[in-house]
Amino acid sequence: MHDDTTEAPVPGGPLAVGGLHPLAWVFILLALADLVWFIVNAGSAQMTSLTDYAFYGLQILPAVAAVLFPAALLARHPDAATRMPVLLLGTSLFALVQLLLILATPLAPSFEAATPTTDDVPFVAMAELYNGLTLAVAALGLAFIARGLSLARQFEDRVGAWIDWVVPLATAFAAVFGIVGATRLELGASVPPIVSIYIGSSVLLGILRVAAWAYLLASTVRGALAGEEPSTGWRLAAWGAGIVLFALLLVNLVGLIEVPEAWIIDAYQWTVVIAYALGHLFLLVGFTLGLPSLDPVDDDDIEFADYDEDNDEGFEETEDDFEDDPA
Numbered sequence: 535m536h537d538d539t540t541e542a543p544v545p546g547g548p549l550a551v552g553g554l555h556p557l558a559w560v561f562i563l564l565a566l567a568d569l570v571w572f573i574v575n576a577g578s579a580q581m582t583s584l585t586d587y588a589f590y591g592l593q594i595l596p597a598v599a600a601v602l603f604p605a606a607l608l609a610r611h612p613d614a615a616t617r618m619p620v621l622l623l624g625t626s627l628f629a630l631v632q633l634l635l636i637l638a639t640p641l642a643p644s645f646e647a648a649t650p651t652t653d654d655v656p657f658v659a660m661a662e663l664y665n666g667l668t669l670a671v672a673a674l675g676l677a678f679i680a681r682g683l684s685l686a687r688q689f690e691d692r693v694g695a696w697i698d699w700v701v702p703l704a705t706a707f708a709a710v711f712g713i714v715g716a717t718r719l720e721l722g723a724s725v726p727p728i729v730s731i732y733i734g735s736s737v738l739l740g741i742l743r744v745a746a747w748a749y750l751l752a753s754t755v756r757g758a759l760a761g762e763e764p765s766t767g768w769r770l771a772a773w774g775a776g777i778v779l780f781a782l783l784l785v786n787l788v789g790l791i792e793v794p795e796a797w798i799i800d801a802y803q804w805t806v807v808i809a810y811a812l813g814h815l816f817l818l819v820g821f822t823l824g825l826p827s828l829d830p831v832d833d834d835d836i837e838f839a840d841y842d843e844d845n846d847e848g849f850e851e852t853e854d855d856f857e858d859d860p861a
Contacts, residue, residue, distance in 0.1 A: 554605075554608065554609055554612075555608040555609075555612045557604070557608055557615075558604070558605045558608035558609055558612075559605075561601055561602065561603075561604050561605040561608075561626075561629055562602070562605050564601050564629065564632070564633065565598050565601040565602050565605070567636075568597055568598055568601055568632050568633075568636065569594065569598050571636055572590075572594045572597065572598075575639075576590060589803075589804070589807060592807045592808060592810075592811045593807060593810075593811075595810075595811040595814065595815060596810045596811055596813070596814035596815075597632050597635070598632075599814040599815055599817070599818040600628055600629055600631065600632055600814055601629045601632050602629075602818055603625040603628060603629055603679075603817065603818060603821055604622060604625035604626045604629050606818060606821035606822045607621065607622060607625050607821050608622070609822070610821070610822070610823075610824045610825075611824075611828065617828055618682055618685070618686050618826070618828070619682075620678055620681055620682035620685055621678070621679060621681075621682025621683060621685070621686060621826075622682070623675075623678050623682070624674075624675050624676065624677070624678025624679035624680075624681070624682050625675070625679055625821075626675075627671055627672075627674055627675030627678060628672060628675030628676060628679065629675075630671065630675075631668055631671055631672045631675065634664075634667070634668045634671065635668060638661070638664060638665070638668070641664065642658075642661060644660075645658050645660035645661040645664065646658050646660075646661070648660050649661075654726045654729070655726060655728055655729060657732065659728060659732075662732055666735055666736075666739055669739045669742075669743060670739060670742070672743065672746075673739070673742040673743050673745075673746040674746075676746035676747060676749070676750050677746050677749055679750060680746070680749040680750040680752070680753040680754075681753070683750075683753050683754060683757060683771070683825075683826055684753050684756070684757075686826035686828060687756070687757050687760065687762055687826070688762065689760040689761055689762060690760065691756055691759075691760055692759050692760050692761070693755065693756055693759045693760070697752050697755055697756060698752075700748050700751055700752045700755075701745060701748045701749050701752055703748075704744050704745060704747075704748035704779060704783070705741060705744060705745040705748065707744070707783060707786065708740055708741045708743075708744035708745070708782075708783075708786055709737075709741050711786040711787065711790060712736075712737035712738075712740050712741055712786070713737060714790060715737075715786075715790055716733050716734075716736075716737050718790070719733065740786070743782065744779070744782050744783070744786070747775055747778055747779045747782060748779055750771075750775040751772065751775040751776050751779055754768055754771040754772035754774075754775055755772045755776075757771075757772075757826070758771075758772045762826060762827070763824075763826075763827035763829070764823045764824050764825060764827055766820075766823055767819075767820040767821070767823035767824060767825030767826070767827075768820070768825060768826070770816040770817070770819050770820040770823070770825075771816065771817050771820035771821075771825055773813075773816050774812070774813040774814065774815070774816030774817040774820065775813065775817070776813075777809045777812050777813040777816070778809065778810060778813035778814070780809060781805070781806045781809035781810055781813070784802070784805065784806060784809075785806060788802055
């Protein structure tokens with residue numbers, strides 16, 4: 535006879551270790567390597583107080599948390615590669631951004647040798663191209679995360695039309711401040727084409743970054759208000775995306791304002807660093823809680839969960855029909 539108690543194999547087959555998908559271990563090891571790299575390159579000689587160490591620790595937290603996004607996803611959903619490939623791709627791309635940032639340091643001498651700075655081009659072109667690629671991968675990863683969460687939803691929207699304005703308004707805000715900031719640069723009478731391309735691409739990448747976080751915010755808010763499970767995970771993800779988006783908008787705003795007081799600059803820097811840390815931490819905890827849930831939903835719960843006998847039209851008729859014919 536067939537044994538129904540036989541447990542399904544863990545995705546990853548014999549390579550699974552400790553019940554985790556082998557790819558999850560890859561990102562866990564990458565997160566440890568990222569943490570070690572930050573510690574080794576901390577520059578402890580320049581940090582003279584506990585406040586300096588705390589500030590640096592808050593800068594490390596978002597990087598390590600980002601690498602653990604796909605690990606947490608695979609820990610709760612070992613079959614994510616087949617059931618939610620878009621979300622897994624997004625978290626993986628966002629995690630690999632940290633690897634690209636680490637590789638930028640050893641690659642810097644090669645970039646400078648290939649495209650040295652000149653009087654007309656006061657930056658290393660190859661290095662800036664590499665940085666632009668890194669930002670583009672990050673924005674693409676965030677967009678895939680937002681899209682993957684939307685595809686995993688099981689309930690329809692219960693939020694008003696205001697949520698549709700989040701992405702356009704955030705994008706317009708970033709575009710205005712990016713363009714204004716570019717026009718305030720002192721470039722001289724003649725500008726080499728490569729400098730114009732660099733400035734234009736920097737503005738565009740800044741806009742894409744804000745738009746991607748806004749898209750993630752809109753996606754998570756829709757899921758949270760629709761009652762998706764796990765509810766705490768969706769709410770934490772929404773708060774996380776909103777906090778990071780607030781920090782990005784603050785960076786764009788303060789970049790155009792002259793702040794003479796040192797304490798205001800310090801408060802601004804701490805606000806941005808704490809916001810980045812909390813935002814990424816909230817997202818990591820959301821994935822750790824099982825975001826998004828793919829458990830099947832009871833059709834009866836969907837059919838009758840939204841009825842309110844005082845406000846919903848036809849509730850009494852539906853209730854009477856159900857009592858007359860329970861089958």
